[in-house]
Amino acid sequence: MATGDPEDALSESGDETLVAFDVTPGATDRQVPSAFNEWRNRFEARLSEPASDGRANAELTEAVSDLVGAPARLTQGGSSSKKTIAVQAASERVLDALTSALDE
Numbered sequence: 001m002a003t004g005d006p007e008d009a010l011s012e013s014g015d016e017t018l019v020a021f022d023v024t025p026g027a028t029d030r031q032v033p034s035a036f037n038e039w040r041n042r043f044e045a046r047l048s049e050p051a052s053d054g055r056a057n058a059e060l061t062e063a064v065s066d067l068v069g070a071p072a073r074l075t076q077g078g079s080s081s082k083k084t085i086a087v088q089a090a091s092e093r094v095l096d097a098l099t100s101a102l103d104e
Contacts, residue, residue: 019084068097
């Protein structure tokens, strides 16, 4: 039985919060986050941009930044579906923003 919690997808690095994502690029609509995968302890995201020329990565960082209201950048997974985003905000703020978006 999976026991993951959305908090498990976050870690702190200095003054940034790292967030683990599994992304699906080229979706018909953008949904960030679209779900939480309790088996992988990662948020999931559906991106409308294709996985070419960094367009999906830019869409993900922009969506997370807009959602949290703080700068965000890609730190890992430039060419992978598994990505890590660093957000310049406290983990509680990031977690609240992501879980609130899931409830909508």
